[in-house]
Amino acid sequence: MAHLKPVLAGNWKMNQGPTAVNAYLDAFLAAHAARTDRTVIMFPPALTLATVRSRLKERPDIRVGVQNVHTEEKGAFTGENSALIAADAGAHFVLVGHSERRHVFGETDVESAKKCAKVVEHGMVPVLCVGETIEQREHGDTEQVVLHQLRTGLSMLDHEAVRGVIVAYEPVWAIGTGRTATPDDASTVHRVIRAALVELVGDGARDIPILYGGSVTATNVKALLAADEVDGVLVGGACLDPASWATICGA
Ligand code: PEP
Numbered sequence: 001m002a003h004l005k006p007v008l009a010g011n012w013k014m015n016q017g018p019t020a021v022n023a024y025l026d027a028f029l030a031a032h033a034a035r036t037d038r039t040v041i042m043f044p045p046a047l048t049l050a051t052v053r054s055r056l057k058e059r060p061d062i063r064v065g066v067q068n069v070h071t072e073e074k075g076a077f078t079g080e081n082s083a084l085i086a087a088d089a090g091a092h093f094v095l096v097g098h099s100e101r102r103h104v105f106g107e108t109d110v111e112s113a114k115k116c117a118k119v120v121e122h123g124m125v126p127v128l129c130v131g132e133t134i135e136q137r138e139h140g141d142t143e144q145v146v147l148h149q150l151r152t153g154l155s156m157l158d159h160e161a162v163r164g165v166i167v168a169y170e171p172v173w174a175i176g177t178g179r180t181a182t183p184d185d186a187s188t189v190h191r192v193i194r195a196a197l198v199e200l201v202g203d204g205a206r207d208i209p210i211l212y213g214g215s216v217t218a219t220n221v222k223a224l225l226a227a228d229e230v231d232g233v234l235v236g237g238a239c240l241d242p243a244s245w246a247t248i249c250g251a
Pocket of ligand 1: 061213214215235236
């Protein structure tokens with residue numbers, strides 16, 4: 001069981017536009033009353049962020065973020081989102097290095113580091129995602145892969161900034177597959193991440209939330225949240241159903 005306030009984060013990926021989001025939020029907000037003992041964060045598509053923010057005016061307990069930013073903050077990068085613009089649009093959190101960014105779009109560890117630095121520069125919190133593929137796990141490389149992604153991803157931040165990040169351990173083999181890591185699997189890697197964070201910035205690292213992500217559902221969330229060093233969850237598929245998401249946020 002973690003000592004931190006749990007963080008429940010929902011990554012909508014490329015789902016729910018400004019029209020669909022109204023019915024979704026009607027259902028979710030009716031089912032989830034504001035609570036001060038947890039942090040709920042939603043990551044809608046950037047094009048839906050303004051609508052979500054205006055719907056959440058009366059619900060400051062729910063925070064919002066974007067799913068990605070470019071390494072540069074402005075210029076000739078057609079189609080990209082910048083940290084400068086995300087902050088201006090009201091984002092407080094940014095997913096960095098999500099496995100789909102790494103494995104579908106080829107994002108490197110160094111790009112993740114640059115993105116974390118930009119996100120911090122603009123006063124937002126990076127949620128740095130790390131995780132191994134099934135081949136890397138079967139080869140016994142989980143720890144090495146995760147630590148390399150973690151250390152490189154945080155390498156452009158000073159100690160104070162590192163203490164302000166959120167880390168998400170998301171094994172690639174568990175994302176969108178229905179195959180969840182066991183609470184013990186999650187704890188094993190979370191302990192390794194915690195030790196590396198403490199080594200990097202000292203005892204303040206004990207207050208950095210480490211989330212688990214990968215096929216979290218309304219059914220398995222409680223067991224995962226009860227696991228040692230699991231401070232919250234990052235949820236994809238199950239956050240798209242308002243009833244499941246409300247159950248997860250109430251777990
Ligand atoms: C994710 O996209 O971060 C994720 C964990 O997805 P899912 O919950 O669908 O596995």
